Amino acid sequence: QQQVKQSPQSLIVQKGGISIxxxxxxxxxxxxxxxxxxxxxxxxxxxxxxxxxVSEKKEGRFTISFNKSAKQFSLHIMDSQPGDSATYxxxxxxxxxxxxxxxxxxxxxxxxx
Amino acid sequence: GAGVSQSPSNKVTEKGKxxxxxxxxxxxxxxxxxxxxxxxxxLEFLIYFQGNSAPDKSGLPSDRFSxxxxxxxxxxxxxxxxxxxxxxxxxxxxxxxVNTEAFFGQGTRLTxx
Numbered sequence: 001q002q003q004v005k006q007s008p009q010s011l012i013v014q015k016g017g018i019s020i021x022x023x024x025x026x027x028x029x030x031x032x033x034x035x036x037x038x039x040x041x042x043x044x045x046x047x048x049x050x051x052x053x054v055s056e057k058k059e060g061r062f063t064i065s066f067n068k069s070a071k072q073f074s075l076h077i078m079d080s081q082p083g084d085s086a087t088y089x090x091x092x093x094x095x096x097x098x099x100x101x102x103x104x105x106x107x108x109x110x111x112x113x
Numbered sequence: 114g115a116g117v118s119q120s121p122s123n124k125v126t127e128k129g130k131x132x133x134x135x136x137x138x139x140x141x142x143x144x145x146x147x148x149x150x151x152x153x154x155x156l157e158f159l160i161y162f163q164g165n166s167a168p169d170k171s172g173l174p175s176d177r178f179s180x181x182x183x184x185x186x187x188x189x190x191x192x193x194x195x196x197x198x199x200x201x202x203x204x205x206x207x208x209x210x211v212n213t214e215a216f217f218g219q220g221t222r223l224t225x226x
Contacts, residue, residue, distance in 0.1 A: 034215075036217075041219070042219055043117070043204055043217030043219045043220050044156070044204070045217065046214050046215070046216070049214070089155060089156065100161050100169055100172070101146070101156075101158065101215065103155045103158075104155060105154065106154075106155050
């Protein structure tokens with residue numbers, strides 16, 4: 001019940017295209033859903049996050065869509081750029097309880113120039 | 114400091130030796146997390162600190178792993194009698210409070226030979 005399932009494992013997108021990464025969770029008590037971006041040799045960096053009281057959050061070219069009933073959330077990267085090439089991790093955590101972040105397995109994105 | 118600092122950045126050790134990994138969180142951050150990232154894998158939760166106490170140690174893989182935090186600041190992850198399967202990048206993160214943005218360090222790459 002603590003798992004977060006992420007897909008696809010890898011993704012290749014043309015420059016200017018839309019990158020879509022999906023995550024699904026099981027524990028309905030999760031109430032914070034961040035996305036992290038990781039470049040090789042670096043630690044993950046927070047990209048955007050959402051709480052379940054909203055269905056969508058947009059920051060620049062990055063949008064999280066959240067479907068509470070389906071227990072799914074996704075990251076959309078509009079106008080994808082070669083500089084977006086990185087590994088993306090979704091995560092979920094609880095406001096109460098142990099507070100740890102449960103991470104998805106990651107999606108390696110490559111944006112072709 | 115400006116960010117989460119981890120040391121050493123790389124560590125090569127012989128099987129059976131003990132190692133200590135250090136994490137300096139962002140000043141004032143009360144929550145501190147340790148994660149492990151194996152090659153090409155997601156982030157595996159190890160332990161979480163709130164202040165100096167560790168409410169959740171459930172991710173520590175064996176009793177060879179231990180961690181402590183002193184003064185509500187620096188944390189040390191100790192691995193005793195290292196095994197080859199311990200080879201991974203060990204990531205530390207801190208957040209101002211639980212369930213707020215977690216900032217990651219660049220990690221310590223541990224190689225057990």
